[in-house]
Amino acid sequence: xxxxxxxxxLVEVAxxxxxxxxxxxxxxxxxxxxxxxxxxxxxxxFGYEVATADTLLAGSTLMVKELPVRVYCVECxxxxxxxxxxxxxxxxxDTPSGDIRQGRELELESIEIxxxxxxxxx
Amino acid sequence: xxxxxxEIRKGILNKNDEIARGLRGRxxxxxxxxxxxxxxxxxxxxxxxxxxxxxxxxxxLRTAALVGDLATDNDANRLAESGxxxxxxxxxxxxxxxxxxxxxxxADWDLGGLDYLFVENxxxxxxxxxxxxxxxxxxxxxxxxxxxxxxxxxxxIFNSADIAIITKMDIAEACEFDxxxxxxxxxAVRPGMQILTTSAKSGAGMNDWLSCLAHxxxxxxxxxxxxxxx
Numbered sequence: 001x002x003x004x005x006x007x008x009x010l011v012e013v014a015x016x017x018x019x020x021x022x023x024x025x026x027x028x029x030x031x032x033x034x035x036x037x038x039x040x041x042x043x044x045x046f047g048y049e050v051a052t053a054d055t056l057l058a059g060s061t062l063m064v065k066e067l068p069v070r071v072y073c074v075e076c077x078x079x080x081x082x083x084x085x086x087x088x089x090x091x092x093x094d095t096p097s098g099d100i101r102q103g104r105e106l107e108l109e110s111i112e113i114x115x116x117x118x119x120x121x122x
Numbered sequence: 123x124x125x126x127x128x129e130i131r132k133g134i135l136n137k138n139d140e141i142a143r144g145l146r147g148r149x150x151x152x153x154x155x156x157x158x159x160x161x162x163x164x165x166x167x168x169x170x171x172x173x174x175x176x177x178x179x180x181x182x183l184r185t186a187a188l189v190g191d192l193a194t195d196n197d198a199n200r201l202a203e204s205g206x207x208x209x210x211x212x213x214x215x216x217x218x219x220x221x222x223x224x225x226x227x228x229a230d231w232d233l234g235g236l237d238y239l240f241v242e243n244x245x246x247x248x249x250x251x252x253x254x255x256x257x258x259x260x261x262x263x264x265x266x267x268x269x270x271x272x273x274x275x276x277x278x279i280f281n282s283a284d285i286a287i288i289t290k291m292d293i294a295e296a297c298e299f300d301x302x303x304x305x306x307x308x309x310a311v312r313p314g315m316q317i318l319t320t321s322a323k324s325g326a327g328m329n330d331w332l333s334c335l336a337h338x339x340x341x342x343x344x345x346x347x348x349x350x351x352x
Contacts, residue, residue, distance in 0.1 A: 002217055002249035010134045017130050027125065031134075038251040038278040085277045088313050096313035098281075106252065108130045115124045 006039055006106070007047030011057055014111050018056050023113035028061040030112075034105035035069050035085055069103030138253055142221035145228075145256030150346050152233035155339045156241065158257035160279055162272070163245030165265040166289040168197045169322040171240055175204035177332060184235055188227050189242040190219040197242065207231065218249035221256055237339065247276040258342055265290045266299035270307055277311040285316045287331065292321040 010031065018026045033039060041064055048062045069082040073090035079101050083091050088098055133139060149156050161167050171187060178185045186207040189197045198210035209227050211219060224241055233239075241257065243250045262283035264272055267290060273280045280286065286308050294301065305317055318334060320327035 002252065005216070006134060006252070009137065013132055013134060013136060014130070017128060017132070021128055024123075036278050036281055038248060038282075085281075085311065086274045087310055088281075089310075096309070098313040098315075100281075106134045108132050108134055110127050110129050110131075112125065112127050115126065117124060 003039060003043035004047040004050065007044055007051035010044075010048070010108060011051045011055055013108050015056050017108075018111055018113050021113060021115060023056060023111075023115050025114040026057040026060045026111050027114060028063055028112040029057065030063045030065065030109040032065050032067055032105040032107040032109050034067045034103040036100070036103040037106040039106060041066065065109065067102055067105055070101045071097040072099040072101055073097050074099075135252060135254075138221050141225055142254035142256040145221055145225050146258070149233060149239065149256060149258075150342070152236065153343070153346070154233055154236045154239050155259070155335075155342050156239045156255075156257045157335075158241050158243060158250075158255045158260045159263065160243045160247070160250045160260065160283065161245060161263035161265075161289075162247045162268060165245070165263045165268065166322060167242055167245065167263055168200055170263065170287070170289055170320060171242055172201055172204050173322045173325065173328060174331070174335075175201065175206050175240070177328060178238060178335075179204060179206055181332075183237045185238040185240065186231065186236050187240040187242060188224060190223070190244045192216070192244060201242075213244055217244055217246050218253055219243050219255055220253050224255050238335070247272070247279045251279040251282045259284045259338055261285045261287060263287045263289050264304065264308075266294040266297045270300050270304040273304070273307040273311050280308060280311045280315075283312065283315070285318070285334065286312075288317065288319045290321060290323075291319045291326060292323045 014029050045062055052058050069085055070079050073080050073095055075093045075095040076090055080090050089096050159167050175185050187201050188209050188211055190211045190213055191197055192213055192215055195210040198208050201208040211223050211227055241255055260283040262280055308315055308317055318331050320331055
């Protein structure tokens with residue numbers, strides 16, 4: 001269970017970006033999560049609530065985009081999506097491939113923030 | 123008040139990755155080959171590493187080890203018997219090592235005096251897979267007592283590793299361990315991975331492992347030299 005430390009890292013990265021943009025509140029956070037990231041979505045969602053408390057991100061929604069594993073198949077000369085992470089073979093021609101093109105992501109894609117108007121700030 | 127969406131596109135473990143990159147640079151500059159050893163608890167990492175360290179030392183190579191555990195320094199004491207510098211990293215309950223912990227524990231070591239650095243991660247087949255420790259080679263160990271299907275249950279860690287070592291081969295028969303199936307399962311989640319079999323008790327397979335290690339070291343030295351020329 002390392003999802004809580006992942007959640008704290010997420011809050012740190014998102015909070016810093018929000019602050020730099022002059023945000024007063026973060027409404028939502030969109031995360032790209034690859035099937036090989038080693039992170040369990042449910043555990044992360046649970047950790048998120050704890051980690052966001054008393055930060056700019058408090059009360060924000062965590063949106064997770066789950067990404068399947070995609071590998072490059074030499075035989076088919078194209079990127080193909082694996083049917084299962086237990087089987088690194090092209091679903092079309094059954095050639096083994098470890099040339100991963102997608103699936104390791106643990107990435108903050110975007111944040112939705114509130115920024116005060118310049119007139120309000122004055 | 124304006125509401126807007128800000129594109130970030132940043133890795134969550136960016137900070138760890140940056141520290142790991144810096145660490146890798148320092149280790150390369152010092153000419154050290156670094157290995158991150160991952161396995162489940164009880165796979166025999168410590169006994170296997172003990173024998174590896176001892177044999178390398180007998181061959182005149184300079185090694186050191188960092189060993190991560192949630193608590194106690196039992197493993198460090200065991201490894202220190204090999205006569206090489208060893209440091210314990212206590213993670214205080216954390217289930218994995220992070221690059222910063224490795225960096226902190228290397229602070230007072232003379233890296234230039236080392237050929238190999240082994241980092242024994244916390245016994246855990248899930249969390250360590252996400253954290254780059256600045257290693258050159260990630261070695262996953264699987265003992266014959268764990269069953270052949272471990273790679274299918276924990277594809278992430280097997281997929282993130284470079285070399286797989288099957289340990290405790292001396293008791294394979296008693297455990298009715300099916301080596302062929304285990305190899306097929308590792309290949310299913312990490313096609314092309316190099317797989318070696320060893321026994322720390324009998325010493326079987328250790329020569330092959332040490333040749334593999336020497337080969338990795340040579341490859342690393344060539345890459346570093348080529349980069350310097352560029």
